[in-house]
Each structure stands twice: as C-alpha cells, then as structure tokens.
Amino acid sequence: MKAITTSIPDLLILEPRVFGDDRGFFFESFNQRKFNELVGREVDFVQDNHSCSVKNVLRGLHYQIQQPQGKLVRVVQGTVFDVAVDIRKNSPTFGKHVSVELSAENKRMFWIPEGFAHGFVVTSETAEFLYKTTDYWNPEFERSILWSDPEIAIKWPNLGIPALSSKDLDAKLFADAEYFK
C-alpha cells in the first residue's frame, strides 16, 4: 500500500499493491498495521458501509457534529468523484477541499479523518461504494452541507443537476453550518 499526499496533509490517497495473474487479481483492501503506519497513528474502525447508486446520484456533503467519523472509502464497481471538505475551525485549510476519482479500476482508497465533510457523485452507470468508519452513525448528530455551496466551490464533473436525497436537498450553506461540539 502506498500513500499519496494531497494539498490537505491529513487527507491521503492510498494505492494498494495489486497482484494480477491469469485467475484475476488479489489485493489487501485493509491491513490494520500497514494502515496505522501510513496514517501515523492508531485508528480503530467500528462500522463498514456499502451503498450502490446510479449515475449522477450525489450523496453529501455529510458529517456528524458529535461522534465525528473518520472514513476509509473506496469503490468496487464503477467510478465516483469523491470530495472531502475541511471543516475543522482551527485548521489552516478550513473550508478547503480535496477531490479524487475512485474507481473499481484504479482501486484507490481515500482516507478522510474526523473533521471533514464528505460526499461523492457517481460518474459511471452505477457505482458500489464501500467504507469503514471510526465511529458509529448517529442520525441525531448527522448534518449535511450543500454540495453546490459557493464558498466551498467544488468543481463537480459536468453531469447536470445531480439526484439528491431529501436530506441533501435541505442541506445548509457552509456559512450556516454547525460545527463540532
């Protein structure tokens, strides 16, 4: 596993070593010891999630105001444009974001520690999205920032208006968002 740094030091793109042969391929999709070495601390994951979405579905930008979740995300079918926004108030990169294409083909993973809002849009016909989280989902603490927030100004792939959940249609502007307690 190789870590690629990004413009926000705590956000890492991870590239697994893939062993291909005439049967197909094999790779370690998670190895706790190697992961901890790459991120430089002990991380404990408590929940695994799996979602499937059709093209131009956008989920995000999500975070929890308590029990913030670090997320290790990847795609096992299709392609997504994935984004993490720094919402740590005392961070020098507060309000800045990093985007990365994740696909079944590139097998890249994105490590998004606690303190970021996260979202993605599906750019293939369908996409299956898998992720591990460092804390449990808690609907009471869950919040959504508007995907098209003008201050964050994410350059999403040009697919037209995305399909959103009702929760994400009601998302707040970054300027009005609640932060961690």
Ligand SMILES: Cc1cn([C@H]2C[C@H](O)[C@@H](COP(=O)(O)OP(=O)(O)O[C@H]3O[C@@H](C)C(=O)[C@@H](O)[C@H]3O)O2)c(=O)[nH]c1=O
């Ligand atoms: C997130 C989540 C949802 N659910 C339920 C609630 C709801 O009925 C259904 C669908 O939930 P949502 O619409 O919130 O799913 P979704 O929009 O896919 O939410 C996810 O989006 C991405 C971008 C993230 O970063 C995740 O942390 C998570 O917020 O699944 C759980 O049971 N456990 C969970 O951990």
